[in-house]
Amino acid sequence: MxxxxxxxxxxxxxxxxxxxxxxxxxxxxxxxxxxxxxxxxxxxxxxxxxxxxxxxGLVEAHAHLSFTNMQDLFESVRLPVEEHLLATIENAKLLLDQGFTSCFSAAAAKPRLDVVVRNAINAGRIPGPRLRAATQEMTPSGNLGDLDTDYMTLPEAVRFTVTCDSPDAFRQACRRAARNGVDTFKVNVSGDRGFEEWGAGPDATVITDEELAAVVQVARARGKKVAAHATSAGSVKMCVRHGVDVIYHAALCDEEALDMLEAAKDRVFVAPTVGFPYTLVHEAQDFGVEHDDATQASLESELASLINGVRAMRERGIRVLPGGDYGLFCNPQGTNARDLAHFVNLLGYSPMEAIQAGTAGGAALMVMDVGxxxxxxxxxxxxxxxxxxxxxxxxxxxxxxxxxxxxxxxxxxxxxxxxxxxxxxx
Ligand SMILES: [Zn+2]
CATH class of the missing domain: 2.30.40.10 (Urease, subunit C, domain 1)
Structure with missing residues (x-):
């Protein structure tokens, strides 16, 4: 006692x-x-x-324990699974050392990294937070995380994405992930910055209603959660329509998207992941990355839209959670508690509101009696x-x-x- x-x-x-x-x-x-x-x-x-x-204890709503502060997506491919597991174990301890007693994963970089680490934590073999284990990111061809070309196809198990190009392909990926023991299916519904040439920029909605419906259908049948990368207004609306549990980014919401989120506020969470875009705009140069003027302007405009959108969500009573894509080069693992300060300094939250979002709020997403x-x-x-x-x-x-x-x-x-x-x- x-x-x-x-x-x-x-x-x-x-x-x-x-x-x-x-x-x-x-x-x-x-x-x-x-x-x-x-x-x-x-x-x-x-x-x-x-x-x-x-x-x-704090709850991280968008964790990537297997991300190794990478700048280039191929870094994750080059890291053999043995070293990758060690890095994931180290990150789990690091997050607990930083006060995060729960993590809701937003994708693992190889199929079973989250699952194995979750099980080892639960068995008391290694220190780490409570972990909701995720899949790799399920994504269509020619979108965020697709590392293949016409001349080279990487084995699925070494990438942080699984390519799915039909409702059946999404269903199969979900069922295989369920077989691996995940808690959460992660699906990329929108594009992202850097993929504009493919027609998959942040304002593009890259999968179909039928594909997302297939993911949610398997999730409901198997008792799993669905987490979505959804930056565009269209992708946010699609997620709300289909009952996605947690929507990440939501940076380009229009009024209709905000209205739909508000109408669904008892069943949906938004984790805007402000940490990564904030550090990309303000601190990337400290890590040796210089953006050209056009890139800097577009990053700043996306960040401004994200900030305005989340301020509106707060006023509408939509449940917004801290969690910020920590584990990318300028936004390293272990600095996750910065997200609470971002909530206060950028998003209009009082310190108490930020702490409540980062504890009881996150616990509601975990569906655990913590927070x-x-x-x-x-x-x-x-x-x-x-x-x-x-x-x-x-x-x-x-x-x-x-x-x-x-x-x-x-x-x-x-x-x-x-x-x-x-x-x-x-
Ligand atoms: Zn992420």
Whole structure:
């Protein structure tokens, strides 16, 4: 038993923090007491929470644990599966070290990387967040992630995409992925920046209603979730029409797309993945990438549209989640908590709203009993030195995460020498 005493509790749902005690027994939160009530239990180890915030562990809604900060999509192909698995294991630990106790995957770079790592985490063999394991990206020919040409076809298992060009092909890819044990089917419904020459830029909707319907049909039959790469307005609308669970990017929404998202707001999530476009615009040069003027202008215009769209979604009460394509070259793994600061600095969220989206909000997508400090919930908790409501950026500093608990077990236990913490038996 652990008793967190006298902490500022950010519980994931209440509008304001409150001072109180939290008792953890086994994997779950047993009691929450709001000051002046106190909890006193014999035999509990007491963690003094003075000067600290106690909050639910963070949820990353668009994780790619098998992405290795790549700049070129072929990097992922060249990485043999043995090294790729090691990198994925390292990223899983890194995310947990950074306070992410849950990750909803938005695609694995090889067929079973997510599944194997999820199973090893669940079995206690390696440290890592709770993981909803995804497929590779299922995508049509001539779209984001297609690395083939007329003269060269790569084996499917080494790419981060599976090519599907008919409803039957999507169905088969989904069923094979189900056989592999995934939780989520990832499908690319729109194009992306950089693929304009193929007619597959961000404003293009590249698959048909019948193809997306096939994916959703298999998902419903097998109890899986559907996650979609959908940047264009048309792709967002197609996702809402077919009941996709989480829509990524949604950068080019028009009024009709926003209206449809609002009408479906009880069943759909949007994760805009603002981290990657933000760093592409502002920080790519730090990684040796210089955009030409036209590219820079188009990146800036997409980012501006994304920001305006998400501000409108927030006002309409649409559930928007942090998660930002971390694992690409200028937006590296482990910096994921920047997304909460982006929500505050760019998207009009208060720090409390951003934390709620990144905890209880993400947990609703995970469909797991985490993301809240509530009696009976699973004890995934962060003890943070300082006040993240006053400065959301402190969540990016792992040194301030003096306690990281998952399932009632400390991944990182508070110590007396990390800011006056005590861990003592009462
Ligand atoms: Zn992604």
């Amino acid at each position: 652990y008793l967190f005493a006298d902490a500022e509790i950010i519980d994931g749902v209440a509008r304001a923090p409150y001072t109180g005690d939290v008792l953890v027994e086994g994997a779950r939160i047993k009691r929450v007491a709001k000051s002046p009530d106190r909890i006193s239990v014999e035999g509990a180890e007491v963690v003094c929470g003075g000067g600290c915030a106690l909050m639910p 809240q400090i509530r009696e009976g919930a699973l004890a995934d908790l962060l003890l943070v030195r300082g006040d993240p409501i006053a400065d959301i950026s402190i969540l990016q500093d792992a040194d301030r995460l003096i306690g990281i608990m998952k399932d009632g077990v400390f991944h990182k236990a508070p110590r007396a020498d990390t800011g006056g913490m005590c861990l003592a038996a009462e």
